[in-house]
Amino acid sequence: MKEENIDKLNSLFSNLRTEEQKLKESQEKQKSEEDLFIEGFKTLCKNLIDPKMQEFKRMLKQNGYGCKITMNEESKNGTGMNAQPNIKLQISRNVESNFYTNNKFPHIMFAADKYYKKIGVHLDTIFQNGTGTAAMKEQTYSLESLDEESIEKEIVDSIEKILMNK
Known part of the structure; x- marks a missing residue:
């Protein structure tokens, strides 16, 4: 092979390796930013x-309601769907409810979206065999904007909607 062709190919391979390295570095940077966001969410939780x-769980129990708080890590199911890390307060009309045999209770849930670096609030007002709604609220928060006052307001508003849903 001619020297100039060898040089041309070597240059091409070198450029391709450089591009591949840049892409890999970019992906690693994005991954580390996502990991930092998830760590920040866990700390916030x-x-x-x-x-x-x-606090709300104690108050609800004193007034005859059952409650369960769960914290879930990010997970993937068999279909490749990601479940976002979240913390959830479930509410039952019965203080003795067994949350472990049935997981379909009204709740407020704070969920972290690592791709958009936002925290969303999911509200489900549906009691078993009842009517109601279940959806993400329009309002989202950053790690910095979700403070104690906002958390309390979201929980109070959600509990009110859940308990008013007959």
Whole structure:
């Protein structure tokens, strides 16, 4: 092979490796930003959301309602669908409800979307065999904007909608 053709191919291979390396670095940077966001969400759950939910849980139980708080990690099911990391406060009209045999209870859930780096609020007002709604609220939060006051307001508004749904 001619020297100039060897040089041309070597240059091509070198450029391709450089492009591949840039893409890999970009993907790693994006992944680390997503991981940092998820870590921030977990910290927010531990320090603000869970303690606030515990307050409401105590109050609900004192008034005859059953409650369960769950924190879920990010997961994938068999179809490749991602479940976002979330923390959920479920409510039952019966203080003795067994949340482990049936998971279909009204709830408020804070869920982290690592791709958009936003925290959404899901509200489900449907009791078993009842009517109601279940949807993400339009309002989303960043890690910085979701503070104690916002969390409390979201939970109060949600509990009101859940308990007013007959």
